[in-house]
Amino acid sequence: MDLVYGTPYWPSTYKSDVDYPTLNSDTSCDCLIIGGGMGGALTSRLLAQRGIDTVVIDKRKIAHGSSSANTGLLQYTNDKTLTSCINTFGEEKGVRFYQLCREAMQQLTEIAGSLQTDPWFIPRTSFCFASSEEDVAILEEEYRTLQKYGFDAELWNPDQIQSHFSFTKPAALYTKGDAEVNPFRFVQGLFESATKHGARIYEQTEMIHCDYDDEGVWCYTPHGKIRAKQVVYAAGYETQEIKKDNGAYLKATYAITTKPLPDLSLWHEQAMIWETARPYLYMRTTPDNRIIAGGLDEEIPNKDQRELRAKNQSDVLLEEVKSYFPLDALEVDYAWGAVFGNTHDGLPLIGTHPDHPHSYFVEGYGGNGTVYSMIAASLITDAISGVQNEDMKLFSLTRTNKPSPI
Numbered sequence: 315m316d317l318v319y320g321t322p323y324w325p326s327t328y329k330s331d332v333d334y335p336t337l338n339s340d341t342s343c344d345c346l347i348i349g350g351g352m353g354g355a356l357t358s359r360l361l362a363q364r365g366i367d368t369v370v371i372d373k374r375k376i377a378h379g380s381s382s383a384n385t386g387l388l389q390y391t392n393d394k395t396l397t398s399c400i401n402t403f404g405e406e407k408g409v410r411f412y413q414l415c416r417e418a419m420q421q422l423t424e425i426a427g428s429l430q431t432d433p434w435f436i437p438r439t440s441f442c443f444a445s446s447e448e449d450v451a452i453l454e455e456e457y458r459t460l461q462k463y464g465f466d467a468e469l470w471n472p473d474q475i476q477s478h479f480s481f482t483k484p485a486a487l488y489t490k491g492d493a494e495v496n497p498f499r500f501v502q503g504l505f506e507s508a509t510k511h512g513a514r515i516y517e518q519t520e521m522i523h524c525d526y527d528d529e530g531v532w533c534y535t536p537h538g539k540i541r542a543k544q545v546v547y548a549a550g551y552e553t554q555e556i557k558k559d560n561g562a563y564l565k566a567t568y569a570i571t572t573k574p575l576p577d578l579s580l581w582h583e584q585a586m587i588w589e590t591a592r593p594y595l596y597m598r599t600t601p602d603n604r605i606i607a608g609g610l611d612e613e614i615p616n617k618d619q620r621e622l623r624a625k626n627q628s629d630v631l632l633e634e635v636k637s638y639f640p641l642d643a644l645e646v647d648y649a650w651g652a653v654f655g656n657t658h659d660g661l662p663l664i665g666t667h668p669d670h671p672h673s674y675f676v677e678g679y680g681g682n683g684t685v686y687s688m689i690a691a692s693l694i695t696d697a698i699s700g701v702q703n704e705d706m707k708l709f710s711l712t713r714t715n716k717p718s719p720i
């Protein structure tokens with residue numbers, strides 16, 4: 315599957331000194347992780363820290379799949395509001411989901427601070443505005459819900475918005491506790507850390523297929539096979555080629571990175587910005603004063619149209635950014651499109667599947683993929699270590715929750 319097309323920004327920001335080999339022989343391990351992106355990186359780091367003999371394989375170079383296209387907004391709030399989560403899953407599960415996202419943000423902050431490679435992890439506030447007058451009631455209700463269950467949030471009116479930004483909107487939710495990150499550097503740093511704890515990483519090593527028996531898993535690669543007691547599938551959106559999830563679907567999304575700007579003083583706290591409309595526009599900044607913007611989700615175009623579509627959508631995104639920040643120096647420097655996964659009920663897919671014994675799946679589908687991958691890494695590491703965690707049930711791959719409108 316072609317996960318990324320066009321030219322993403324992040325690979326230009328880091329040249330790794332680490333050269334991971336291709337697996338050219340047979341090997342064995344306690345846990346095999348298939349996938350060298352964010353989910354695999356976080357899981358390998360946690361497993362290796364607990365002394366579990368871990369092998370990671372990826373058919374590409376490390377972090378060159380979806381991680382190179384990830385725009386790096388890390389938030390405890392979600393595409394699906396807490397109000398909607400409670401309506402869909404009930405009070406206990408809905409609130410617990412948001413609590414897990416907040417806890418994952420805290421874990422990501424701690425891990426990012428421990429890495430030798432700087433992941434450009436910067437704490438940020440978030441600003442979600444009402445796209446229309448009709449959406450004000452949605453934000454007002456969500457504000458009350460967040461407050462009720464102990465989540466720090468402020469509801470801003472048009473005057474407050476205009477006093478902090480170069481634009482105004484009917485209302486906005488202002489939240490704290492989020493962060494921006496360079497996902498490419500973060501994944502590289504995580505794997506570097508995992509190797510220091512004993513993990514073995516092999517890139518450009520494709521899983522051909524896996525067989526299961528009573529003792530574990532046999533994974534076959536082009537030049538060898540891997541015997542593992544357990545396997546973690548962290549193949550991201552390509553998991554749909556391994557097994558089809560009825561609750562998941564794939565779309566195309568687009569993003570741009572501008573050239574560096576001399577002044578971003580009109581951007582309050584360089585907060586991460588998004589909106590209530592669906593599909594939504596979102597924007598953030600970078601440490602070198604670039605703007606990253608993304609959105610315009612749509613059906614995946616035909617393969618021969620993807621490069622052109624990424625270019626056309628980049629022009630649309632640039633005009634959107636200019637409508638909020640009318641800066642003369644705004645120019646696109648990098649533009650790309652990518653495959654993006656979501657679920658019908660708004661929760662990621664994490665855990666076991668009856669058709670795949672000795673296996674766990676990390677499917678951080680949705681707008682908070684890195685946060686979901688942190689939740690998955692923690693839950694799966696607990697399970698492999700023999701620690702029972704009831705939170706895994708919330709993300710069951712075989713759940714039957716019916717979706718409700720966001």
